[in-house]
Amino acid sequence: MPVPILVYHQIAIPPARRAPFRSMAVHPHAFRRQMRLLKRIGFQGLSLREALPYVNGRKTGKVVAITFDDSYANVHENALPVLRECGFTATNFVVANQIGGRNEWDLPLGVAPSPCMDLAQLRDWIAAGNEVGSHTMDHARLPELSTEAAWNQIFLSRMTLEDTIQCEVSAFCFPYGDQLPVHRDLAVEAGYSVATTTSRRRAMKLDDPFGLPRLTIRRNDTWLHFLRKCLVG
Numbered sequence: 001m002p003v004p005i006l007v008y009h010q011i012a013i014p015p016a017r018r019a020p021f022r023s024m025a026v027h028p029h030a031f032r033r034q035m036r037l038l039k040r041i042g043f044q045g046l047s048l049r050e051a052l053p054y055v056n057g058r059k060t061g062k063v064v065a066i067t068f069d070d071s072y073a074n075v076h077e078n079a080l081p082v083l084r085e086c087g088f089t090a091t092n093f094v095v096a097n098q099i100g101g102r103n104e105w106d107l108p109l110g111v112a113p114s115p116c117m118d119l120a121q122l123r124d125w126i127a128a129g130n131e132v133g134s135h136t137m138d139h140a141r142l143p144e145l146s147t148e149a150a151w152n153q154i155f156l157s158r159m160t161l162e163d164t165i166q167c168e169v170s171a172f173c174f175p176y177g178d179q180l181p182v183h184r185d186l187a188v189e190a191g192y193s194v195a196t197t198t199s200r201r202r203a204m205k206l207d208d209p210f211g212l213p214r215l216t217i218r219r220n221d222t223w224l225h226f227l228r229k230c231l232v233g
C-alpha cells in the first residue's frame, strides 16, 4: 500500500493576506483536526524512520509519515502536544546552523522572521520518540554550489546534528526539493538511509529511497483536500 509522506512547515496562525509563502503556515486548530481525523479513520502517524518498513513493503498497515521542514519553534509549541495526544511520531528536518536561530534563508524573499527550535526544544522532540533529520547546514540551494560545498552541506550537517543532539541522523531533506543526480550520490555517501524531495504523490515500494516523494499540506487545504492527499496522493 502506498504511504503518504506529509510535509508541514509552520504550525502557526497564518500571517496577513498577501504575505509571501502564507500558505506554508497551517493553523494549529487545522493541524489538530487533521491529526485527529487520521486517528479516527485508523491511520497511525509515524516518523519517516518508523514509516520506512511500510514504504518498502516489509510491514503492512495504515500509516502516514509526518514530516516538518525547517524546524520551526512553533512546531514544538503547537504540533508536539497534538502528536503526543494522538500517539503519533514525526520527523523534523533541521537546518544545522540555525538551531536556536531563525529562517534566515527566507528573509530575502520577504518572509517574516520565525524562530527555529533551540537545543532544549530539539531534546524534547527526541525524548517524545520523534526523529531529527538534516536539512543541510544553511538551507542551501545545492544546484548552485560546487560539489565540495554541497558535500559540506550534506555531510557536515549530519555530523553536526549527531554531535549536538546526540542521536542518529539518517534522513536527509533536499531544500526546495532541488537536487541533481550528484547530490543523491552525495547523500548516499554521507551515510543517510533516506532522502526526500517534493514530488507530489504517495511513496511506493519501488521508489528510490533517496528520492522519496512527499505531499505538502497547505494553509487552505480543507479536510477533504487533506483526506484526498492521504488516501489518493
Ligand SMILES: [Zn+2]
Pocket: 069, 070, 135, 139, 175, 176
Ligand atoms: Zn526547507
